[in-house]
Amino acid sequence: MISRIATAALLASALLSPVLAQADKSLAARIQRLEDVEQIQRVLLDYGRSLDTHDFVAYSRLFAKDGEWVGGFGSVRGPAAIQAFMEKNIGSLNKPGATYHLLSNFEIDIHGDTATVWSRWAYVIPGADKKPVIAQGGHYDDTFVRENGQWKFQRRVAVTDVPHFDPTEQK
Numbered sequence: 782m783i784s785r786i787a788t789a790a791l792l793a794s795a796l797l798s799p800v801l802a803q804a805d806k807s808l809a810a811r812i813q814r815l816e817d818v819e820q821i822q823r824v825l826l827d828y829g830r831s832l833d834t835h836d837f838v839a840y841s842r843l844f845a846k847d848g849e850w851v852g853g854f855g856s857v858r859g860p861a862a863i864q865a866f867m868e869k870n871i872g873s874l875n876k877p878g879a880t881y882h883l884l885s886n887f888e889i890d891i892h893g894d895t896a897t898v899w900s901r902w903a904y905v906i907p908g909a910d911k912k913p914v915i916a917q918g919g920h921y922d923d924t925f926v927r928e929n930g931q932w933k934f935q936r937r938v939a940v941t942d943v944p945h946f947d948p949t950e951q952k
Contacts, residue, residue, distance in 0.1 A: 792841075817891050820932045821925055825884060825900060833881045837867045845926050845933040852939035852949050880916075882907045894927040894934070902939070918943045 822845055831840040835892070841864035844850065849858045857866040883903040890897045900921050908914035919941040926935040940947050 786795050811840060817896070817927075817932065818889050821891075821896060822887055823897070824925070824932050824934070828937075829848070829882045829884045829902075832867075832871070832893075835872060837864045837872070840864065840867060843934055844937075845928045845935050849936045851937065852940075853941060853948060856948070868905045870878060880904065896925040896932070898923040898925060900920055917941050 828840065828843055831837070831843070841860040844863055845859050845860060847858065848860065848863070849856060850863050854866070854870040857863050881904075883905060884900060885900075886901040888899045898921070900923070902919055902921060903915045904914045904917040906916045919939060922938040922940065924935040925932050927933075938949060940949075
């Protein structure tokens with residue numbers, strides 16, 4: 782009797798082993814995807830925070846070694862060049878904290894060590910009565926890459942929808 786039970790247990794274990802292994806892989810993949818989404822969201826939020834505080838050193842570190850920023854001021858590639866570009870074009874505009882960006886609607890699609898992201902942005906400035914006014918609104922088209930274990934912008938395209946301005950339509 783015991784040998785039949787032991788045999789049945791061994792047979793069940795052998796049959797269930799691949800199923801359990803696949804379930805473990807599936808669970809690990811789902812957890813990895815959730816962690817990746819969370820890390821990418823953190824990069825998106827850090828982008829807005831460092832932009833609004835004019836911390837262009839931190840801002841530039843969000844880009845891959847050959848990362849590119851494309852927007853209304855032009856385009857630039859590489860963290861050091863992105864830092865210098867932002868210091869030149871934004872550094873003297875308004876004091877840090879006087880204006881800010883609202884970031885929302887993150888749509889994140891992960892493909893292994895790359896991802897595409899679409900999101901909305903709004904640029905808020907003080908109005909004549911000192912109350913917040915949305916001066917511009919648009920969206921970002923992003924490509925991310927996992928570089929040295931960290932998610933970074935491979936390419937960020939900032940499109941102004943209101944008033945309309947698509948930097949990729951420039952000559």
